[in-house]
Amino acid sequence: MAATGRYDCRVVRLVDIAKAAGVSVSLVSRVLNDDPAARATEETRRRVRDTAAAMGYRPHHAARALKLARTNTIALAVPVLTNAIFSELLRGVEDEARELGYTLMFARSESFDEQRQMSQLVEEGRVDGFLLQRPDDETDESLARRIGNAPVVLINSVLPGHPGSVMIDDHGAAALATEHLLSLGHRRIGLVNGFQTTETARRRGAGFAQTLAAAGLDPELSPVTHFGYAPESAAAEHAVTEIFGDDRPKREQPTALVVANVNAALAVLTCLRRHGLGVPDDVSVVAIHDAWTAEHSWPPVTTVRLPVYEQGQTSVRMLHDALRGIAAGDTIIEEPPPILVERESVRPLRARRTAPR
Amino acid sequence: MAATGRYDCRVVRLVDIAKAAGVSVSLVSRVLNDDPAARATEETRRRVRDTAAAMGYRPHHAARALKLARTNTIALAVPVLTNAIFSELLRGVEDEARELGYTLMFARSESFDEQRQMSQLVEEGRVDGFLLQRPDDETDESLARRIGNAPVVLINSVLPGHPGSVMIDDHGAAALATEHLLSLGHRRIGLVNGFQTTETARRRGAGFAQTLAAAGLDPELSPVTHFGYAPESAAAEHAVTEIFGDDRPKREQPTALVVANVNAALAVLTCLRRHGLGVPDDVSVVAIHDAWTAEHSWPPVTTVRLPVYEQGQTSVRMLHDALRGIAAGDTIIEEPPPILVERESVRPLRARRTAPR
């Protein structure tokens, strides 16, 4: 047997099994694939299966993909991999992909650009389709071009004219966070939100605003910022400066903050401290999304946990359906519902250190 | 044109270009691949290239992989993706992979097991080889079985008998952290280390111990724990309890801690607080590896930054060499050297709140 390169890669092929079992290649293929057209005695089938197992046969992926025009591989493309929230999504995606027989390939959205479109993965026959979480700063036109007409399910994002988005209950999560603060007596609440261009920010902003309105509060007293979540950038600093800076009279400053993303919340904590504001003594903080980092910040952050694992599962199922020609509409994961995880970054308003009323 | 499924996937093939340009398939292939055996006039070449570009030709990956027995794809398998340190490694791997013409595929080490061996990826012809960071809790035998005889470069780990590991300067990093604390007057220093079975923990432990020994210190005063880094587990709690628990007389407790991993350091901060120990007032903390989370903890953690980006690059180059039959030995990335990033978790010993000596 010839070795390819320095590694002894003699792979077992159908023809090897056929020879060993004394049957034809096509019969081996049919038996191993449980093809109903396979005409063989039970004894022959067993012999084929046994020799295949004994020789350690693995179907050659490229050959099969070439013949079937199907790779049984899907890609998951997200803006950043190193994100504690993403790990939940990944678990769901991975579990469901395995369940449905897909191999999973990861990619960072950023590793694609005008040169290297994502649709290339499909055109080149590397993957059948992909799950995509849209980067915050990309225009509709650019995204549409990168997607081409490849089968795509969008995660936490939408594209006008594109069917198949999977969202979570951003509205409900923001409402739950806001209600929690309201129930503790807070009346001036700020929202540190993501970029206004993103669908999640819109939905979280709406949940926040509607909850305040339902409580009969004046939106003027509820500052909202839109600087995104990236902890490396000065996003949090901008947000905190805008809300607690000198432009705003002290007595109009919020006593509590809803931060639309737990990673951003960690940066917000640092900035609040720099501004001389204590958490929770001066400002209470609730973040949307739960992650292990929220437990290890100071103070540990109260969060709203969302069903991200289930979102991952559903995304794969939707792509699977799309690949089989079953059109899918947009989906919002509402089960299980958002849950409040109470930690130490929140305190009732009356217990504030400086101003009891 | 027939559409596969509901998506219009008419891919452009060589034969389409050949027909359009009025030449044979083989000539198109040769021209597009710059095959020196291509015999064609400059004019023909241009015509072929132009029509290929105009028709948006993408070579079909599976067909090429089948013919060439080479995928130009490598996989990166790490225990956890959601790790701020990993993002640096990933950047390096991705950049170098693109440079050398490889497509990158990610996998979590955990998604492989006795059923689904990693070597399957190679046997099935999905990837040419992979980069693997060994999970902390796997035995040599199990790992060797999962790898099979596939081309693998190990990252931050070793396997007896396996050539080709890429390490960073763990020894130097631990030494630098320890020296920093020594230079500030600390004499009783603890090490919160990873599992004793891992190579990185051994090397960091050695750097720590040698530095202390060189300073003429008694190792008995330097407690070392081996509970790993996972922030979800009780690893940090075990470590802090072992070092600062009641078993150890108060006066023998360390005044400073080297934590072998920045993620673990965040958990350690939380545990120290729970034990009533202030950082840096009662205990100074230096962590190995730098990450954005270290800036946003309380207090921000002093770290040792390591050249993880370069490690990623080198790993890909080593795998590339191995695939071309160039045997590679083990490598330690020593350039650039470890750098101390000073933040607020460290204070000179004489300035301690409680004990001036």
Add this chain to the structure above:
DNA sequence: CCATGGTGAGCAATCGTTTGTCTGCTACCT
């Protein structure tokens, strides 16, 4: 006794590329 049909299995084309070999043709040398 012949037609029919079911059973067990093999033949051969095909997926899109690559690559060794072959075929004309022109031009040049002697």
Add this chain to the structure above:
DNA sequence: AGGTAGCAGACAAACGATTGCTCACCATGG
């Protein structure tokens, strides 16, 4: 003028798996 060298390009066989079709054999029924 005949032989040959060199050039432009086509032909065809792979790579490994899938699948429609064919084929031989045997039993059964009319």
